[in-house]
Amino acid sequence: VSTFLVDVRPRAAAFSPGGARAYISAEVGGSVTVVDVAKHEPIGTISLEKGEGKPVGIVVSHDGRWLYAANGRTSTVSIVDLSRGTVSGTIRVGRRPWGIALSRDGKRLYTANGLSNDVSVIDIASRKVIATIKVGGRPWGVAVPR
Numbered sequence: 001v002s003t004f005l006v007d008v009r010p011r012a013a014a015f016s017p018g019g020a021r022a023y024i025s026a027e028v029g030g031s032v033t034v035v036d037v038a039k040h041e042p043i044g045t046i047s048l049e050k051g052e053g054k055p056v057g058i059v060v061s062h063d064g065r066w067l068y069a070a071n072g073r074t075s076t077v078s079i080v081d082l083s084r085g086t087v088s089g090t091i092r093v094g095r096r097p098w099g100i101a102l103s104r105d106g107k108r109l110y111t112a113n114g115l116s117n118d119v120s121v122i123d124i125a126s127r128k129v130i131a132t133i134k135v136g137g138r139p140w141g142v143a144v145p146r
Contacts, residue, residue, distance in 0.1 A: 002040035006033040011056045016082070017064045022078075025055040025069060032058060032069060032080065046085055048078045057100035057141070059109075070097035070111050076112060077122065091127055093120035099141030112139035 009030025011048070014023045018097070022035040030051030034044040046067075048055050053071030055078070060067050067080040075095050094113025101110050111124040112135075119142060122132040134137040 004035075004041055006035075006042060007031045007045060012058050014058045014060045014067065017061055017062065019021055023058055023060065023067055024097045027056055027072070030054055032067065034085070046080055046087070048080075048087060049074045049076065049090070053078060056098045057111075059102050061102065062106040068100055068102070068109055070100040072096045072098055072114070075113075077109065079127065087115050089127055091122055091129065093122070093129060094118045094132065098115050099139070099145040101142040104106075104146055105146055110142045110144065112142045114138045114140060 006024050008024030009028040011025045011027045022037050024033045030048055030053050032046045033042050036043045048069055049071055054073035055069040056073050057070040067082055069078045076090045076092055078087050081090045093111045094116035096115035097111035097113045099112035107124050111120045117137055119133045120129045123130045
């Protein structure tokens with residue numbers, strides 16, 4: 001249907017509730033490209049961690065207000081306010097987070113931390129890691145049943 005450019009090394013896509021927008025992480029570019037799905041074209045770019053974040057996994061909150069990006073290189077999660085298109089905060093997690101997922105109720109966020117061999121559990125309301133779960137070597141992703 002369409003081809004368009006995003007920043008360097010696209011890794012993951014997440015959609016807003018209803019599917020009007022797509023968000024595409026770019027690992028090397030350190031950004032997220034915002035796409036108008038109906039028009040099949042980029043409409044903006046959000047820089048993460050001054051381009052140093054190297055985002056891989058991304059997820060949009062169930063209400064569509066927030067985007068969470070796992071920033072491998074900086075061992076953080078960026079919290080993006082989608083109404084403003086800006087980063088509103090970061091949360092330090094384990095080393096080299098790649099995969100990311102939200103709980104069914106939207107109250108917890110999970111990151112698979114590839115170099116610390118664990119999963120961080122984040123409380124969304126407080127924006128704090130509330131647990132760290134040791135797992136096997138180099139976890140890549142997190143799956144949460146819906």
